[in-house]
Amino acid sequence: MTKEVLLGAHMSIAGGVHMAIERACSINCTAMQIFVKNNMQWFARPLSTDEIREFLDHQQRAQLGSVFAHANYLINLAATNPQFHANSLRALAEELIRADHLGLPFLVMHPGAHLGAGEEAGLEKITASIDAIWRVIPKVKTKIALETTAGQGSCLGHRFEHIAHIVANVREPERICICLDTAHIFAAGYDIGSENAAKKTFRKFDRVIPQARDRLVAIHLNDSKAARGSRVDRHAHIGKGKIGLAAFRFIMNAPRFGKIPKVLETPKGKELKEDVVNLRTLRRLIASPTPSSRAQARDLTNFG
Numbered sequence: 001m002t003k004e005v006l007l008g009a010h011m012s013i014a015g016g017v018h019m020a021i022e023r024a025c026s027i028n029c030t031a032m033q034i035f036v037k038n039n040m041q042w043f044a045r046p047l048s049t050d051e052i053r054e055f056l057d058h059q060q061r062a063q064l065g066s067v068f069a070h071a072n073y074l075i076n077l078a079a080t081n082p083q084f085h086a087n088s089l090r091a092l093a094e095e096l097i098r099a100d101h102l103g104l105p106f107l108v109m110h111p112g113a114h115l116g117a118g119e120e121a122g123l124e125k126i127t128a129s130i131d132a133i134w135r136v137i138p139k140v141k142t143k144i145a146l147e148t149t150a151g152q153g154s155c156l157g158h159r160f161e162h163i164a165h166i167v168a169n170v171r172e173p174e175r176i177c178i179c180l181d182t183a184h185i186f187a188a189g190y191d192i193g194s195e196n197a198a199k200k201t202f203r204k205f206d207r208v209i210p211q212a213r214d215r216l217v218a219i220h221l222n223d224s225k226a227a228r229g230s231r232v233d234r235h236a237h238i239g240k241g242k243i244g245l246a247a248f249r250f251i252m253n254a255p256r257f258g259k260i261p262k263v264l265e266t267p268k269g270k271e272l273k274e275d276v277v278n279l280r281t282l283r284r285l286i287a288s289p290t291p292s293s294r295a296q297a298r299d300l301t302n303f304g
């Protein structure tokens with residue numbers, strides 16, 4: 001299991017959190033992301049012990065080498081409306097508790113949108129909010145994984161510097177990790193279109209964010225319908241968007257990402273057929289020679 005690539009997709013929890021395990025295993029995922037409750041509602045009743053046990057003791061649970069959570073989309077730690085901000089703090093704390101009960105190592109979260117208050121004020125509010133949440137749940141082991149964003153509207157997190165600022169200023173940086181989304185960093189303007197460009201972008205990631213390599217815990221593999229630098233967040237199927245397969249080939253093969261779980265967040269129907277196609281495309285990229293190395297091999301044969 002540990003030697004196998006940790007690859008999968010975001011799965012629906014309709015019918016109960018344990019149902020996500022069955023969906024993921026039905027298409028041979030080895031990793032999966034889930035919401036810990038309805039993603040468009042602020043609050044939910046706590047998970048019952050039965051629900052938790054059904055998830056933890058599920059007979060297929062061990063087939064998934066990595067399972068983690070994504071926070072709901074309403075949460076905005078930089079919200080300027082006091083009620084909205086208070087809801088965000090409470091909702092995030094509750095989701096971290098749910099994720100902890102399910103034994104999930106981290107909850108992926110978009111840093112927040114400053115809504116006109118400005119980048120600096122927004123980043124400070126996010127940092128203070130994270131500190132406030134951790135103060136009320138000191139024992140929760142589930143970490144917050146800040147996700148790189150596309151930078152749509154006033155969303156923060158589209159520069160590696162934003163993530164670095166939060167990591168450097170929270171009181172318990174050991175409770176923060178990072179999730180990188182290929183479609184988001186591409187739309188944010190980072191070039192990952194070729195192996196060289198991708199290497200350069202990841203060198204920047206390493207340089208800008210404190211302990212970036214150790215903090216990176218997950219990758220969202222999405223192609224992008226929107227152009228590089230557009231700051232528009234529109235996911236596309238792998239190889240069908242503007243990023244190109246070179247970026248995915250690099251990520252699937254680079255030793256540094258070998259143990260990092262990679263999940264799709266691309267559109268799909270109930271049958272998960274789209275996931276099957278995307279996962280097949282990604283698996284085929286593993287160790288497949290790049291066009292240039294194939295050309296090199298041909299040149300070598302010509303010599304010999």
Ligand SMILES: [Zn+2]
Pocket residue numbers: 070108109110147
């Ligand atoms: Zn996300």
Ligand SMILES: [Zn+2]
Pocket residue numbers: 147181220265
């Ligand atoms: Zn994502």
